[in-house]
Amino acid sequence: MNEQRAFEAVKKQLKPARYEHTLRVVETAEELAGKYHARLEKVRLAAILHDYAKYRPASEMKDVIRSADWLSDEWCSYGEAILHAPAGAALVRSELGITDEDVIRAIVYHTTGRAGMTLIEKIVFLADYIEPGRKSPGIESVRQAADDSLDRGCLLALANTIGFLTSKKQPVFPDTFHAYNELVKLTM
Numbered sequence: 505m506n507e508q509r510a511f512e513a514v515k516k517q518l519k520p521a522r523y524e525h526t527l528r529v530v531e532t533a534e535e536l537a538g539k540y541h542a543r544l545e546k547v548r549l550a551a552i553l554h555d556y557a558k559y560r561p562a563s564e565m566k567d568v569i570r571s572a573d574w575l576s577d578e579w580c581s582y583g584e585a586i587l588h589a590p591a592g593a594a595l596v597r598s599e600l601g602i603t604d605e606d607v608i609r610a611i612v613y614h615t616t617g618r619a620g621m622t623l624i625e626k627i628v629f630l631a632d633y634i635e636p637g638r639k640s641p642g643i644e645s646v647r648q649a650a651d652d653s654l655d656r657g658c659l660l661a662l663a664n665t666i667g668f669l670t671s672k673k674q675p676v677f678p679d680t681f682h683a684y685n686e687l688v689k690l691t692m
């Protein structure tokens with residue numbers, strides 16, 4: 505799959521505003537990949553496709569996750585917002601023939617993060633959080649942190665997300681806590 509075809513494929517899946525978000529994530533991820541020396545083609549492909557499943561019905565996303573033997577069914581028990589990440593990874597594999605495991609993993613974990621994220625995963629996770637169209641409380645500190653440390657940027661993004669979810673009494677996917685704990689210890 506070349507980039508041009510990936511853009512065309514994802515554009516068909518998304519509403520215009522979500523496609524614009526995708527373009528900004530690609531730009532932001534590209535900047536981070538330059539700063540932190542990641543493989544640019546992989547980062548760009550993962551960023552282009554990261555929200556591929558965003559508008560699939562929840563029931564379809566759950567079916568996709570449950571039929572993928574390489575995805576835990578746990579994904580289906582923490583609210584619908586996280587389903588598009590693992591489901592999107594499975595769908596770009598089956599519908600677009602994406603086989604690069606680095607790209608697949610970055611899509612799976614772009615919403616929750618996980619302990620042991622690769623450089624590519626961290627970049628896509630953080631770019632999705634800080635792209636210039638995002639407005640969330642504390643986002644400027646996350647952008648500043650991302651300027652000098654990928655790990656501190658991811659840590660602040662995770663802390664904000666956990667705070668947001670717990671303030672609304674929403675469940676937090678275990679990998680989100682595991683990612684947070686790992687980066688707290690690493691950046692102490």
Ligand code: DGI
Nearest residue numbers: 555582583585586614615616665675676677680
């Ligand atoms: O798809 P995007 O809007 O670009 O962003 P995203 O993939 O980061 O999804 C953000 C949503 O996911 C937001 O509603 C918060 C939710 N979310 C993020 N981490 C977790 C989570 N929801 C649960 N239940 N658990 C998490 O760990």
Ligand code: FE
Nearest residue numbers: 554555588615
């Ligand atoms: Fe997403």
Ligand code: FE
Nearest residue numbers: 569570572575
């Ligand atoms: Fe499964």
Ligand code: FE
Nearest residue numbers: 529554555632
């Ligand atoms: Fe996104």
